[in-house]
Every structure is written in structure tokens, then in C-alpha cells.
Amino acid sequence: MPKTRKIPLRMCIACRELKEKKQMLRIVKPAEGDVFLDFSSKAAGRGAYICDNPDCILKLKKQRLLNKVFSCEVADGVYKAIEEEYFGKK
Numbered sequence: 001m002p003k004t005r006k007i008p009l010r011m012c013i014a015c016r017e018l019k020e021k022k023q024m025l026r027i028v029k030p031a032e033g034d035v036f037l038d039f040s041s042k043a044a045g046r047g048a049y050i051c052d053n054p055d056c057i058l059k060l061k062k063q064r065l066l067n068k069v070f071s072c073e074v075a076d077g078v079y080k081a082i083e084e085e086y087f088g089k090k
Helices: 054-062 065-070 076-089
Strands: 009-011 018-020 024-029 036-038 046-051
Touching (some): 046 065
Antiparallel strands (some): 009 018, 024 036, 024 046
8 A cells, every 4th residue: 555645734824724735825934034925935934824815815914914923013014015926926
């Protein structure tokens, strides 16, 4: 019987759904520096995952979810930069 690999799942911080890690976008807070979208999913730092879904990206800013997840004050400019980076990629 072949070995089956366990598929890593992550929870979206906006809609709270569990999805495959590959289908999610990673937002990173490095030890020093600003929070940013990590398209490579390999940047060092504390990570949070969000669906690759425009509604979840908009909810991120509206409810200021990064402040809650990273337990710190995240500037409005960071939310704006994440929106611009996300919607610019589409």
C-alpha cells in the first residue's frame, strides 16, 4: 500500500475556513520591519494565512484582522499595500 502524504491545511483569518496551504496567501510579520504579503510562502517571520479571495482581502482591512493576529498595531498603509499588491496581481 503506497504511503499517502498529509496535505497541510491552514485556516483563513478572515472567513475561518480550513483550506490547503497551497490555495492560501501568506502574510508575514518579520521580527523587525513591516507586515507584507509573502507570495513565496518562505519568508522568515510569524505568518498568517488568508484565502485567495477578494472578499477576504477586503474583510482583512475592514476588521483590522492583522492587529488581532499579530497582537500589535498594524499601520493603515500596510493594509493598503496588501490590497494594492493583491489586486494588482489579479
